[in-house]
Amino acid sequence: MIPDAISTAVATASGWAYWVKWWFAPFGEYTSPYFTGLHKLLPEPFFHTQAFLAFCLVVLAAYWAIPRKWQLTRIWLLVVASFHFYAAWSQELAFLVTTTTLVDYLLGRGLDASRRRRVRQFLLFASVGMNIGILCYFKYRGFFLNELNASLRDLGYDPGYATLDIKSIIVPFGISFYTFEAISYAVDVYRRKIGAERSLPRFLLFILFFPHLVSGPIVRAPDFLRQTRRPKRWNWVRVQVGVQMFLMGAFKKLAIADRMAVFCDPVFKEPDQYGTGACWLAVVAYALRIYCDFSGYSDMAVGAAHLFGYKLTANFNMPYLAANVSDFWRRWHISLSTWLRDYLYIPLGGSRGTKLQADRNQMLTMLLGGLWHGAAWSYLLWGGVHGLLLVLHKHFRDWARERPRLDGALRSPAGTVLRVFLTFAAVSLCWVLFQPSIGKALALYARLFSFADGVKFLPLHHRSLWYTAAFVLICHLIVSRGLWQRAYARVPAPVLGVGYAACLCAALVLAPDGGGSFIYFDF
Amino acid sequence: MNVKLALPKWLPATARPAARPGRRDRRRKAVRSLAAGVVATAALFVGLGVAAERSLYVRDPAYADKEVRLRRLEAAAPPGAVRVVALGTSRTGYGFHGLRVGDALNADLGRPAAAFNFGVPASGPVTHLLYLRRLLDAGHTPDLLFVEILPPSLAALPEGPREQLFLNGERLRRDEAETAVGYGFDADKTRGSWRRSVLNPWSTLRFALVGRVAPSFLPWQFRQDWGRNVDAAGWCTPLNPDLSPARREKAFAQAKIEYEGLLQTMTVAGGRPDAALRDLLTLTRERGIPVRLLLMPESDAFRGMYAPAVAARLDGYLAGVCREFGCGLVDARPWLPADLFTDGHHMVKAGAEAFSDRLTREVIAPFFRPAAAP
Numbered sequence: 001m002i003p004d005a006i007s008t009a010v011a012t013a014s015g016w017a018y019w020v021k022w023w024f025a026p027f028g029e030y031t032s033p034y035f036t037g038l039h040k041l042l043p044e045p046f047f048h049t050q051a052f053l054a055f056c057l058v059v060l061a062a063y064w065a066i067p068r069k070w071q072l073t074r075i076w077l078l079v080v081a082s083f084h085f086y087a088a089w090s091q092e093l094a095f096l097v098t099t100t101t102l103v104d105y106l107l108g109r110g111l112d113a114s115r116r117r118r119v120r121q122f123l124l125f126a127s128v129g130m131n132i133g134i135l136c137y138f139k140y141r142g143f144f145l146n147e148l149n150a151s152l153r154d155l156g157y158d159p160g161y162a163t164l165d166i167k168s169i170i171v172p173f174g175i176s177f178y179t180f181e182a183i184s185y186a187v188d189v190y191r192r193k194i195g196a197e198r199s200l201p202r203f204l205l206f207i208l209f210f211p212h213l214v215s216g217p218i219v220r221a222p223d224f225l226r227q228t229r230r231p232k233r234w235n236w237v238r239v240q241v242g243v244q245m246f247l248m249g250a251f252k253k254l255a256i257a258d259r260m261a262v263f264c265d266p267v268f269k270e271p272d273q274y275g276t277g278a279c280w281l282a283v284v285a286y287a288l289r290i291y292c293d294f295s296g297y298s299d300m301a302v303g304a305a306h307l308f309g310y311k312l313t314a315n316f317n318m319p320y321l322a323a324n325v326s327d328f329w330r331r332w333h334i335s336l337s338t339w340l341r342d343y344l345y346i347p348l349g350g351s352r353g354t355k356l357q358a359d360r361n362q363m364l365t366m367l368l369g370g371l372w373h374g375a376a377w378s379y380l381l382w383g384g385v386h387g388l389l390l391v392l393h394k395h396f397r398d399w400a401r402e403r404p405r406l407d408g409a410l411r412s413p414a415g416t417v418l419r420v421f422l423t424f425a426a427v428s429l430c431w432v433l434f435q436p437s438i439g440k441a442l443a444l445y446a447r448l449f450s451f452a453d454g455v456k457f458l459p460l461h462h463r464s465l466w467y468t469a470a471f472v473l474i475c476h477l478i479v480s481r482g483l484w485q486r487a488y489a490r491v492p493a494p495v496l497g498v499g500y501a502a503c504l505c506a507a508l509v510l511a512p513d514g515g516g517s518f519i520y521f522d523f
Numbered sequence: 524m525n526v527k528l529a530l531p532k533w534l535p536a537t538a539r540p541a542a543r544p545g546r547r548d549r550r551r552k553a554v555r556s557l558a559a560g561v562v563a564t565a566a567l568f569v570g571l572g573v574a575a576e577r578s579l580y581v582r583d584p585a586y587a588d589k590e591v592r593l594r595r596l597e598a599a600a601p602p603g604a605v606r607v608v609a610l611g612t613s614r615t616g617y618g619f620h621g622l623r624v625g626d627a628l629n630a631d632l633g634r635p636a637a638a639f640n641f642g643v644p645a646s647g648p649v650t651h652l653l654y655l656r657r658l659l660d661a662g663h664t665p666d667l668l669f670v671e672i673l674p675p676s677l678a679a680l681p682e683g684p685r686e687q688l689f690l691n692g693e694r695l696r697r698d699e700a701e702t703a704v705g706y707g708f709d710a711d712k713t714r715g716s717w718r719r720s721v722l723n724p725w726s727t728l729r730f731a732l733v734g735r736v737a738p739s740f741l742p743w744q745f746r747q748d749w750g751r752n753v754d755a756a757g758w759c760t761p762l763n764p765d766l767s768p769a770r771r772e773k774a775f776a777q778a779k780i781e782y783e784g785l786l787q788t789m790t791v792a793g794g795r796p797d798a799a800l801r802d803l804l805t806l807t808r809e810r811g812i813p814v815r816l817l818l819m820p821e822s823d824a825f826r827g828m829y830a831p832a833v834a835a836r837l838d839g840y841l842a843g844v845c846r847e848f849g850c851g852l853v854d855a856r857p858w859l860p861a862d863l864f865t866d867g868h869h870m871v872k873a874g875a876e877a878f879s880d881r882l883t884r885e886v887i888a889p890f891f892r893p894a895a896a897p
Contacts, residue, residue: 050723240553243560262742461739489544493552497559505567508726509733512742 035091042088045173045214047246047300048253055085060307064234071231075201078308082210086173093172100134101207103127104182105200111189112196120190127186131179138175142166143375166375174214176372178207180339185221187343194222202228211304215297217313217335224310232309242306247503249299252292255510256468260289262460262512268435271444275454279447282458285465287428288472291320294333318476320427323419324397325389328427340369362394363387373434378441382433389426460512571724576696579657582720583694584731584747585643586654589757593639593663596621596756604635605891608663609642610651611671613759614819616642616749618870619669620879621756627883632891640757644749647676647686648799649706653699655803659810667890668807669817669853670800674829674837675785679794683707685785686796692716693727707795761871774866775824786828791840804848814850815886816841820859820878825867853886 042051059081066074087094107127114120136144142164152159185206188194197203206224207213267274267282274282298315305312313335322328329337345365351358363384370383400407409415432448433441478484491499544552571581580587597606605628609619619640628636641658643650651670676686684707692700692713700717704710720727733740734748753759766774791797807814818841829837845852858881861867863874870878 236550236553236557240557243557259740459742459744464737464740467740493555494559496552496556497561498563500556500560501563501567504564505725508723509729510740511726511729512745 032091035087038084038088042085045085045089045210047297047304048250055081056304056307063308068231068233072199072201074232075205075228078210079201079204079208082205082208082213085210086208086213089173090170093170096134096172097178097208097213098204100130100182101178101204102200103130104186104207105197105203108186108189108196108203109198111186124186124190128183131182131186135175135179138169138171140371140375142169174216177216177218178213180218180336180343180372181207181221184218184339184343188221194225197221197225199228209305209310211301211308211310212312215294215301216333217298217301217315218339219312219335223313227310230309235309238306238309242303243500245299245303245306247303247500247507249296249301249303251503251507252296252299254507256472257289257293257296259460259464259468259510259512260285260292263458263465264289266456266459268432268440268444270456271440271447273454273456274447274458276447276450276452278454278456278458279444281462281465283428283432283444283448284469286431286434287320287424288465288468290431290434291316292472318480320424320472321420321476321480322423322427323416324423325386325393325426326397328423329386329390336369336372340365344368359391359394362390366390374436376436376438378433378435378438381438382430385430385433389430568722568724571728572721575720575724575728579696581728581731582696584734585694585749586657588748589639589641589643589753590658590661590663592753592755592757593641593658594661596637596639597663600637601635604637605632605667606663606665607636607638607667607669607887608658608665609638609640609669609671609817610654611642611669611817611819612646612673612676613642613644614673614868614870615640615669615671615817616644616753616757616759617761618642618819618875618878619882620758620875622754622758623876623879624883624887625756627880628888628891631883631888634891636891638756638887640753640759642671642757642759645686645689647673647684647690648796648803649684649703649708650686650690652706652799652803652806653695653702655806659806664810665812667887668812668814670803670814671817671819672800672841674818674833675782675789677791677794677796677800677837677840678785678789679791679797683709684794684796684799687713692718693720693731706799758875761865761869761875766865766871771865775822778825778866778868779828782825783828786833787830789833789836791836797840800844801848804844804850807850808848813890814848815890816845816850816852818852818854818856819868820864820870820874821856822859822861822864822867823857824861825864826856851886853882855882 042055046052059077062081063074063077066077083094083098086097104127107123107130111120111123111127114123143166145161146163146166149159149161149163185194189196197206202225205228206219206221209219209224212219263285264282267279268286271279295316302312302314315333315335317331317334319328319331322331345361348361348364349357350361364387366383366387367380368383370379370381370386373379373382400410410419429448432444435441488496575582578587579590593608600606607621607624607628609615609621611619619638619642621638621640624638625636628634628638641654643654646654655668676684678685687703687708690703690708692703693716695703695713695717697717700713704713716727725732730741730745731747734746738746738748749759804814841852844850855878858878859870859874863871863877865871
């Protein structure tokens with residue numbers, strides 16, 4: 001009975017998968033010379049490349065050349081440019097994203113128009129089901145089917161299907177991001193929080209806008225669609241902000257994240273080959289790398305959007321200055337954590353109910369948040385550990401509040417520094433799990449908590465790591481104390497301009513090699 | 524517990540925001556700062572591009588750092604001192620102990636002497652020719668020039684000289700890049716690399732620049748500050764003098780991977796490296812610089828990698844070149860035992876001393892002795 005039920009479930013899932021494959025097959029099989037040429041011009045949708053810079057400048061020139069009163073033409077231009085930006089990497093997946101966006105648009109219109117509860121529920125289910133289904137098909141099917149296969153074999157059953165080669169499955173860039181945007185839109189329309197967007201180009205732009213398409217920030221429909229209605233004027237202040245954020249993001253990515261990758265990547269790949277000291281350095285380097293990689297990308301995305309007159313959600317707020325894990329999640333990947341809060345944690349019951357129920361909701365939210373990052377046990381465990389830390393912190397906070405002396409000590413400057421350090425250490429140790437292989441993560445933990453010699457040396461002198469860490473810390477302190485904002489207002493314009501040029505040159509000079517992909521592009 | 528961050532008091536407190544400037548002021552400041560940014564970026568790019576084309580100190584640290592030392596050594600030497608330069612690869616870099624050679628020559632000849640090690644890793648005949656031209660242009664004319672022959676670098680390969688893997692266009696001036704292309708370097712790659720070094724110098728020359736300011740910021744494979752870690756006469760102290768047999772074996776295995784294939788099959792005559800070597804010897808003949816071709820020491824195991832046919836071809840080729848150009852050949856390959864190498868062909872300190880002493884005694888000093896003069 002059990003294998004029959006499982007086989008039926010797998011067959012159903014496979015049926016869905018085959019349907020998706022069949023539907024999009026013509027796009028995949030037909031490789032147009034146009035898209036092939038496009039791919040040569042813009043091989044990957046990375047922001048820190050000269051190809052992207054050229055693409056962005058061309059689109060920018062065309063966008064602002066269109067008269068202001070032709071706002072819809074400008075929007076169409078951005079939609080077409082965004083489609084090409086994605087299609088240059090993969091034409092079939094660009095068609096997939098566009099098609100699902102069109103379906104979401106139609107379902108949204110239907111949700112808005114219908115007054116019957118059953119119909120609205122069905123439409124909501126259809127929209128969420130389609131988005132989650134496609135996400136599962138591309139991102140999770142390999143993981144789930146392989147785990148199921150292994151479990152059935154362990155129990156002595158024949159699964160009736162072969163394991164999948166996960167590495168051969170191409171996951172569309174940004175699928176987790178735009179799926180969440182589409183789901184939040186459908187839910188908001190269902191809740192009558194917003195009306196369905198009537199303009200197709202505006203809705204397409206909401207999902208496809210190239211600065212946030214591949215790696216967020218996860219934008220909310222009310223914030224973004226409102227902006228599409230305002231006619232855009234060329235604004236020098238906004239352009240300055242955009243350029244500044246783009247440069248800052250490029251510096252974080254090239255000069256810090258890629259540099260730190262030189263430290264941590266070899267160690268995370270082969271932890272058994274390195275000594276305990278090298279492993280600890282790699283953990284610190286990875287913490288810096290992932291922050292500068294993702295926040296650098298987000299800064300570039302926000303900066304690029306500013307150049308077109310759009311404001312995206314801020315995604316980071318100096319997360320490594322967080323004094324506890326709750327604070328960390330208010331500062332890290334803000335657009336995701338607020339999404340999870342609004343569309344998962346609160347619908348699950350949030351902090352209402354008993355303490356146990358609140359803890360359960362917290363754990364479930366973080367487990368799913370972990371799974372969102374990747375289809376592997378390690379990501380699930382990463383989310384679980386963070387959930388556990390959040391629950392523990394909540395209980396400790398309540399316990400400490402009843403002890404004024406302890407509470408006072410923890411709030412003192414020394415106590416705060418200690419809390420920041422402990423939070424950073426806990427978060428950094430959790431990052432070890434933030435990789436597809438749980439075996440390698442456990443091997444790295446084993447090295448960290450033993451005294452082992454290595455047979456390989458770090459490829460970079462550790463001085464580079466400490467200088468970078470000190471630089472990041474100083475920058476955090478300067479910004480958090482408002483010194484940067486004060487200086488920014490007072491620094492003469494030419495000095496600021498020279499600063500931009502210096503920032504660009506420093507980013508180029510300190511880039512260790514050709515520059516890699518962004519970590520969050522894998523999600 | 525309140526999660527609001529309370530930072531230490533010693534940090535300056537958050538300032539009260541200054542009066543917000545008006546819209547026009549903000550606009551003016553934005554325009555000015557962006558314009559200044561564009562001008563400064565252009566100035567920085569053009570400035571470095573021009574500097575790179577004019578100064579090898581920016582473009583090719585491997586050469587320039589050694590050239591600076593050579594100039595200092597020559598300036599410090601009294602007038603009439605004999606000047607010996609050894610142009611070669613990392614084998615020469617680790618093996619030719621210039622200060623020791625200079626002292627020994629001084630004692631032997633009773634004349635002041637300055638010997639300099641111009642060994643640069645991963646070089647070959649094309650690099651040596653270009654470096655010699657630069658040295659001559661800079662006014663360095665040695666009384667005796669050693670040119671190391673690294674046999675694999677002479678291989679006539681269909682894709683061009685092997686050294687093009689290391690001598691990128693960004694290390695060359697425009698005319699040098701064209702010369703390299705003439706000797707079989709990949710034209711698109713070499714010219715493209717040179718072009719990028721002019722148009723986008725901050726990215727293309729970043730390893731050279733960082734290596735100059737903060738070498739430890741670079742992974743070892745990208746470091747170009749080889750010439751900085753050498754003594755006053757250009758000799759590079761081996762990094763790890765105490766090698767265990769296991770490490771030595773591992774290093775030799777790596778050398779084997781790198782060279783064995785070539786040493787089993789390579790041909791020399793008619794290749795582009797051969798043409799470069801001949802042009803180098805022609806240049807020295809025109810300038811009247813005495814030359815000795817030098818085959819650096821190799822361990823027995825390393826020499827075992829040569830196929831007999833390759834060894835015979837190489838010997839015949841070198842004999843022919845020496846005959847044609849009237850230069851001597853010093854075959855130092857069997858001079859040292861295996862334990863004086865790190866990997867079968869790079870010497871440890873004791874090896875460098877033994878080799879330099881013997882080279883001075885048997886080749887350099889006799890060359891300068893009055894009795895040896897024609």
